Structure formats: C-alpha cells, structure tokens
Amino acid sequence: MIYTTGTIAGNGSTITGTGTNFTAAGSLIRVGCTLIAFTNPVQVLQLTAVTSATALSVTPAISPAIAAGTKYAILLSDSLSVDGLAQDIAETFGMYQKYMGGFSDVMNGTGDVTITINGQAVTVPGQKSVAKKGANTDITSLGGLTTALSMGQGGTGAKDAPGARQTLGLGTAATANLTRSNADPETGRVMTVGDFGLGTEIPLSFVNANTVGISGFYSGPGVGGVNYFDPYSPIITLSRSITNKAQLQIEASGKMAVRGFFTTSNWSAWRQVYTDGNTTKASDGTLKAASPVVKVFANGKAETNDESEGVTVTHQGIGEYLIEGCMGLNADAAWGGIDGGFDIPTDRNKQPLIWLDYEVNEGGSVLVKTYHRTYPDAPVFARNVREGFAGGDPIDIPADQFVSVRVEMPQNSIWNLKMLADQKAAEEADRIEAQRVAEAKRIAAEKVQDEGEQSQS
Structure with a gap:
C-alpha cells in the first residue's frame, strides 16, 4: 500500500x-x-x-x-x-x-x-444543548432565545403577555375571570350564559323573593311560592343597593305588577300595572278594571276580552240582549259589587242615556234590558228626547255607544282552561328543572368522591 x-x-x-x-x-x-x-x-x-x-x-x-x-x-x-x-x-x-x-x-x-x-x-x-423534538418531548428550555417565535412556529410573536394577547387578537376579557356562580356579585368578572337568568329559557329560581337583592332575571318557585305577584311568572330585579331595589313581574296572561324596597325593612305591596289587558275603556272614555268584560252594542254585536272569550250576545228584541256562556255577573267592588257590573253610556254632561235592568237566568246567562231615559227638568239641550220614545220605554243601546258588562266565567271557559294548562306546563317545567338540578348535584358529588378515592389510592 x-x-x-x-x-x-x-x-x-x-x-x-x-x-x-x-x-x-x-x-x-x-x-x-x-x-x-x-x-x-x-x-x-x-x-x-x-x-x-x-x-x-x-x-x-x-x-x-x-x-x-x-x-x-x-x-x-x-x-x-x-x-x-x-x-x-x-x-x-x-x-x-x-x-x-x-x-x-x-x-x-x-x-x-x-x-x-x-x-x-x-x-x-x-446534543445536550439542542432542543428536543417530537410528540411529548417539546421544548423545555430556551434560555438563549432572544427572538420571539411566530405563531406559525408555535409561539405568540411577542415577548410579554400584553403583546401576546394583541397578536392573538384577544381583548380585555382575556385577563378577567369567569363568574364563580350564576349569581356571583363580584364586579369585573366575565358572565357566562345563564348568569343572573340571562340567555336561558329557565332562569334562576328564588328561594325566597324577599331575600333577593341582586339585579337579574329570575322565576318564581312555583308551588308554595309566597310574596309573589304570581309564583310561576318571570321576575326582574333591579338593584341600586341592598336597601334600594325594585322588582317587576309579568304573568303569562300579560298582567304586570311592580314593588319596591326603599330604605325600609320590607318590600312594598305589589302594585298592578294597568294596561288594555286588564282594563276596559267605558263608553265615556274612562278606564275601569276589566276582567272579564263584554261590550254589548245596539245590534247585539259583542266584543270580548281575553278572559271573556267564548261569551255570545243575542239581540232578542228592542232593548233586550241575552248574554250566554257566563255564570252571572262578577261581584267586583270596583264596578259596584254584584249589582253594579255595568257601565252605561252617558251624554256630554255625564248623564246616563238609558236605564238598565237585568235578570240572571238559572244557567248563568244574563238578560240585559235597556230603557229610554229622559231629563224633563233639564235644559232643552240636555233632556235626551228621542222621537217616538217616552221615558222608561224599552229602547236599544244608542247606535254610537255600548254597554260594558262584567261577567263571571265558568271553570271550563277558554281562558280558565288555558290558564290551567299554563299552570300545569309551568309545574311540569319546574319538575323537570328540579330533576335536572338534582342529577347535576348527584354527578358532581360522585365526581368529588371519585377524585377523593383516587387521591387516597
């Protein structure tokens, strides 16, 4: 070689x-x-x-x-x-x-x-200075790295937390904590769906309406609820402080009530808000509590509200109107009690234009009778003279007016059956929600127990 x-x-x-x-x-x-x-x-x-x-x-x-x-x-x-x-x-x-x-x-x-x-x-x-690679052996130390890794390299493109959040497109919520419960009162936390009853079909339920002071959307507890306008209806709480707050509750029927808690030790009584759902406009333009009410016109035409739905009126003759589908008159003190469930038309001087009488038949229907009413001692313009009719003669309701009749409805009326169905639906929803909550608690308890057993083993 x-x-x-x-x-x-x-x-x-x-x-x-x-x-x-x-x-x-x-x-x-x-x-x-x-x-x-x-x-x-x-x-x-x-x-x-x-x-x-x-x-x-x-x-x-x-x-x-x-x-x-x-x-x-x-x-x-x-x-x-x-x-x-x-x-x-x-x-x-x-x-x-x-x-x-x-x-x-x-x-x-x-x-x-x-x-x-x-x-x-x-x-x-x-090789000990070279970073490890591969699944489950990612980089553990880059002490000599001076340039931030880009997002494509698995980094954030920044050297500090604010810069990283900006690169990642994160807003200020990224530095805030989530609420710890669905009624967490601590300010500065980020709410999740269901907090304070927002974003869920089944809002939080009050244990006792008198003790709740946190603003939010809630529901009554259902059966056994006290201190509510309606224990099944949603309720809104608006709070300025623990001793300065108000609540608004709306029934499924549309009825609404409010109450307040201002510097006193107790809530005020519920104050019902009047709307066209629970009032009726009398023939003279004034409002009256109306539930249920039937408006009877000259030709026998009838107008009902939600609660009097199903009532019919028949014009049987001059000054005679048969109201059927009811159980007599409603004894509401606001209308004068059992004998005062009527509102009759008046003239510009507030003088009634007709006399009114009625009969309650055995089955609950009401026969309303109207008679001409005059004022012979009044000035000529206010005597209410009608050609062909003397005072006390049977006469139809004036063509441009109506008579309001407050009636009592049977248990099987359209409205009552609807309310019963709504109540049953609400009770069923409460039952399902109670089961859901109980199941969630059971699962949470089992998880805690399993974690405890694993830690001991």
Whole structure:
C-alpha cells in the first residue's frame, strides 16, 4: 500500500505537502514509513515525525532540495511482517478511538464540539444543548432565545403577555375571570350564559323573593311560592343597593305588577300595572278594571276580552240582549259589587242615556234590558228626547255607544282552561328543572368522591 495524494517540496529534514492529508485517520502514515521523492536522482527518505497534514520530518537530510510540485510515494506497509501488521492494527485502533472520543463529546456536550474527520476539523453543537423534538418531548428550555417565535412556529410573536394577547387578537376579557356562580356579585368578572337568568329559557329560581337583592332575571318557585305577584311568572330585579331595589313581574296572561324596597325593612305591596289587558275603556272614555268584560252594542254585536272569550250576545228584541256562556255577573267592588257590573253610556254632561235592568237566568246567562231615559227638568239641550220614545220605554243601546258588562266565567271557559294548562306546563317545567338540578348535584358529588378515592389510592 502506498500514499500518493498531492505533491511535496523539501529542504533539509522537512517535507512540505500541497493537497496532502498526512494525519488522516486510518491513513497508516506513521514514523518509520519510507518516502520516495521522484526527483532526479530519486531520493529515498524515512519518516521521523508526522508533524501535520502538510508537514513531515525525514532522514537523512534532503539533497538536493526537492522542488515544489514534486510527486512522491509513501510506503504504508513495507512488508507482510508481523511487525508491519501490528503497526497497521495499532493505527486502525487509534483511528477508531479518536472517532469514538469525538462522537462521545458530541452526544454529551452542552456547547460546541470540534472533531477532526479525515484531517478536516468539524464543529457541531453538543446534543445536550439542542432542543428536543417530537410528540411529548417539546421544548423545555430556551434560555438563549432572544427572538420571539411566530405563531406559525408555535409561539405568540411577542415577548410579554400584553403583546401576546394583541397578536392573538384577544381583548380585555382575556385577563378577567369567569363568574364563580350564576349569581356571583363580584364586579369585573366575565358572565357566562345563564348568569343572573340571562340567555336561558329557565332562569334562576328564588328561594325566597324577599331575600333577593341582586339585579337579574329570575322565576318564581312555583308551588308554595309566597310574596309573589304570581309564583310561576318571570321576575326582574333591579338593584341600586341592598336597601334600594325594585322588582317587576309579568304573568303569562300579560298582567304586570311592580314593588319596591326603599330604605325600609320590607318590600312594598305589589302594585298592578294597568294596561288594555286588564282594563276596559267605558263608553265615556274612562278606564275601569276589566276582567272579564263584554261590550254589548245596539245590534247585539259583542266584543270580548281575553278572559271573556267564548261569551255570545243575542239581540232578542228592542232593548233586550241575552248574554250566554257566563255564570252571572262578577261581584267586583270596583264596578259596584254584584249589582253594579255595568257601565252605561252617558251624554256630554255625564248623564246616563238609558236605564238598565237585568235578570240572571238559572244557567248563568244574563238578560240585559235597556230603557229610554229622559231629563224633563233639564235644559232643552240636555233632556235626551228621542222621537217616538217616552221615558222608561224599552229602547236599544244608542247606535254610537255600548254597554260594558262584567261577567263571571265558568271553570271550563277558554281562558280558565288555558290558564290551567299554563299552570300545569309551568309545574311540569319546574319538575323537570328540579330533576335536572338534582342529577347535576348527584354527578358532581360522585365526581368529588371519585377524585377523593383516587387521591387516597
């Protein structure tokens, strides 16, 4: 075996190589090898030292000097002797030991490691300084990182929390905590659906309406509810402080009531709000409580409200109107009691234009009778004179007027049946909600128990 890579020059006892790698691992170039320089005449030299990849020391002295670019040959194995074989083996082991030492430094190093391979120095980072990769072995430390990772690299593109939130498009809610319960009164928290009854079809239920002071949308407890306008209806609480608040409750029928709690120790009574759902406009334009009310017109036409739906009126003759589908008159003190459930038309001086009488039949129908009414002692313009009719004669209700009759409705009326159905539906909804709450509590309790058992094990 010979080594002939590159060219040499020489003078004295030093050989200088060009394009050579005398120290390459496994090259077998070593002290004692023979170097033949192809000069004229040829010079035969023996290596006394391998100084570097491009330098050798030789003996005897070079004579004459070897010119640059001279070809050469180094005999790597002079013979197949035992001594030569031993030297080859020792050189090979030395090469592997050198490589293995370098590889060990690379695998265990925490900084840059330089190793020489075939005479070429290579610098690589120690593997302990390289971040781990792959599933479940993500980066655990980047102490030397000075540039923030972009979102595409798995970072936020920022070096601080405000910058990260801005890059991610997060608003101020990102720094706020969620409410701890659906009635958490602490300011600054972020509400979730269902808090204070918002965003849910089944709002919070009061345990006791008198104790609730937090603004929100609620519902009554249903059966057994006290201190409510209606224990089944939704209720709104508006609070300025624990001693300055108000509530508004609306029934399914549309009736509405309010009450307040202002610097006193108790709620005020519920005050019903009057609307066209619970009042009727009398023929003179005034409002009266109306529930249920039937308006009877001259030709027997009838107008009912929600609660009197189903009542019919028949014009049986002059001044006679039969009201059916009711159970007599409603004894409401606001209308004068049992005998005062009527409102009759008046003139511009508030004088009644007719007399009115009635009969309640055995089945509950009401026969209303109307009679002409005059005022002979009044000025001419106010005597209410009708041609062909004397005072007390049967007469129809004036064509441009009506008589309001407040009636009592049977239990099976359209309105009462609807209210009964609504109440049953509300009770069923309460039952389902109670079951849902109980089941949620059971699941939560089981979860706590399981977590406790796991922690003990």
